[in-house]
Amino acid sequence: MENFSLRAFFLVFTLFLCPQLLRSHGFISRQPPRPVIFTQHNGSDSDPQQVHISLVGKDHMRVSWVTEAKQTKSIVEYGKESRRYNAVATGEHTSYKYFFYSSGEIHHVKIGPLQPSTTYFYRCGGSGPEFSFRTPPSGFPIEFVVVGDLGQTEWTASTLAHVASMDYDVFLLPGDLSYADTQQPLWDTFGRLVEPYATTRPWMVTEGNHEIEIIPIIHSGGFTSYNARWPMAYEESGSTSNLYYSFDVAGTHIIMLGSYAEFSKSSAQYKWLEADLAKVDRTKTPWIFVLLHAPWYNTNTAHKGEGESMRKAMEKLLFRARVDVVFAGHVHAYERFTRVYNNAENQCGPVYVTIGDGGNREGLALKFKNPPSPLSLFREASFGHGRLRVLNETHANWSWHRNNDSNSVVADQVWLESLSTSEACWDEGLLSLLKDEL
Ligand SMILES: *[C@@H]1O[C@H](CO)[C@@H](O)[C@H](O)[C@H]1NC(C)=O
Ligand SMILES: *[C@@H]1O[C@H](CO)[C@@H](O)[C@H](O)[C@H]1NC(C)=O
Ligand SMILES: *[C@@H]1O[C@H](CO)[C@@H](O)[C@H](O)[C@H]1NC(C)=O
Ligand SMILES: *[C@@H]1O[C@H](CO)[C@@H](O)[C@H](O)[C@H]1NC(C)=O
Ligand SMILES: [Fe+2]
Numbered sequence: 001m002e003n004f005s006l007r008a009f010f011l012v013f014t015l016f017l018c019p020q021l022l023r024s025h026g027f028i029s030r031q032p033p034r035p036v037i038f039t040q041h042n043g044s045d046s047d048p049q050q051v052h053i054s055l056v057g058k059d060h061m062r063v064s065w066v067t068e069a070k071q072t073k074s075i076v077e078y079g080k081e082s083r084r085y086n087a088v089a090t091g092e093h094t095s096y097k098y099f100f101y102s103s104g105e106i107h108h109v110k111i112g113p114l115q116p117s118t119t120y121f122y123r124c125g126g127s128g129p130e131f132s133f134r135t136p137p138s139g140f141p142i143e144f145v146v147v148g149d150l151g152q153t154e155w156t157a158s159t160l161a162h163v164a165s166m167d168y169d170v171f172l173l174p175g176d177l178s179y180a181d182t183q184q185p186l187w188d189t190f191g192r193l194v195e196p197y198a199t200t201r202p203w204m205v206t207e208g209n210h211e212i213e214i215i216p217i218i219h220s221g222g223f224t225s226y227n228a229r230w231p232m233a234y235e236e237s238g239s240t241s242n243l244y245y246s247f248d249v250a251g252t253h254i255i256m257l258g259s260y261a262e263f264s265k266s267s268a269q270y271k272w273l274e275a276d277l278a279k280v281d282r283t284k285t286p287w288i289f290v291l292l293h294a295p296w297y298n299t300n301t302a303h304k305g306e307g308e309s310m311r312k313a314m315e316k317l318l319f320r321a322r323v324d325v326v327f328a329g330h331v332h333a334y335e336r337f338t339r340v341y342n343n344a345e346n347q348c349g350p351v352y353v354t355i356g357d358g359g360n361r362e363g364l365a366l367k368f369k370n371p372p373s374p375l376s377l378f379r380e381a382s383f384g385h386g387r388l389r390v391l392n393e394t395h396a397n398w399s400w401h402r403n404n405d406s407n408s409v410v411a412d413q414v415w416l417e418s419l420s421t422s423e424a425c426w427d428e429g430l431l432s433l434l435k436d437e438l
Pocket of ligand 4: 404405406407409
């Protein structure tokens with residue numbers, strides 16, 4: 001029944017609100033879009049569903065879940081042995097309304113302190129199934145999975161299966177999660193689809209355009225569902241918004257920027273970013289990675305120039321801080337650039353990577369601009385995911401894993417060296433020149 005009404009909803013949406021989805025591309029793609037999966041909840045109304053975890057500070061984890069029934073307990077029992085919970089934490093719950101939709105009870109409980117590289121077993125709300133996760137290590141090596149524009153199609157399922165087939169520590173998502181696009185039940189089906197993955201490793205996300213969900217007059221506040229369901233630990237980094245924040249994990253400083261929050265020089269986000277970068281100690285966190293949604297560098301014809309005003313506002317801050325890599329989504333393809341600053345190759349600038357190819361229902365961005373830019377070293381419109389294995393303070397292995405139907409193939413791989421130890425890039429004269437310009 002639920003399944004049927006969701007499909008009906010989806011069809012109506014596709015036909016009337018999103019005509020561009022029906023547009024024919026006029027040529028054959030290697031990986032055509034695949035259907036949406038509507039993941040059902042088979043438990044009772046009071047059973048936890050859509051369970052996922054995220055990092056909070058250096059040694060805590062937030063556990064989030066939804067119950068259809070109201071007045072269920074916001075507690076998490078946990079411990080290092082299965083079914084033997086020696087700790088319990090209490091949190092809070094919230095809910096929201098969106099047009100005719102009322103969400104279930106959305107629970108958030110912070111647990112810890114937790115030890116690094118340790119498996120914990122946990123149960124939500126005092127009943128229901130047991131889950132387990134492994135905390136990230138306290139030092140190198142650490143492995144991140146990076147994948148944007150995930151959605152909830154059969155390609156999404158295939159990408160997630162490939163992600164889970166090899167070990168990793170933290171999942172990073174540079175925006176566009178459910179593609180609910182105002183149809184709130186699709187946030188629930190998304191939460192259920194990703195639960196087997198997002199319960200075992202922390203998922204750290206930032207917002208994309210599909211999280212905005214403003215309908216003029218009817219629903220004017222943005223990010224209602226995203227903020228209620230996917231709160232990140234932004235206060236810990238001094239941010240006042242769930243739309244941008246940062247965190248440290250195992251020798252890396254990770255900055256999640258908000259492409260859909262104000263970013264001009266007078267904005268709160270700009271001031272927060274400037275202060276956040278000033279606090280980074282490269283002896284403690286030799287690596288700085290930035291994630292945001294709309295790419296600053298992009299040679300695909302899709303979303304051309306959309307990240308340009310943010311680039312103009314903030315690129316210098318990242319360059320001066322010697323950020324190592326900037327990951328973006330939005331464009332449904334994979335692209336890797338050389339080290340860039342201000343549209344030119346620069347050995348002290350970040351490497352730019354677009355990884356918006358998680359598998360959403362809109363399909364791939366097939367058309368790249370020609371002739372290719374010399375700044376762009378690898379580009380391909382296929383679904384897949386990325387892995388960033390940071391081996392030590394100086395070396396990391398970045399790889400892009402293309403979905404080749406049921407299997408996954410490494411299609412691009414490169415060694416990255418941290419800018420923290422590049423003497424030429426920390427020349428005092430050079431840096432003070434940049435400071436004056438800011
Ligand atoms: C719920 O039940 C259906 C039908 O038995 C099954 O196909 C599906 O995998 C189940 N979903 C979950 C999340 O267990
Ligand atoms: C870091 O790892 C790289 C690649 O394995 C290796 O060549 C280098 O010697 C390592 N550096 C340190 C400081 O361990
Ligand atoms: C980098 O990682 C990929 C994916 O795990 C692997 O296939 C590749 O061999 C690695 N490269 C090196 C040089 O270790
Ligand atoms: C891709 O998948 C096909 C079909 O499973 C297989 O025949 C082919 O060898 C795979 N290609 C690579 C590069 O793994
Ligand atoms: Fe997007």
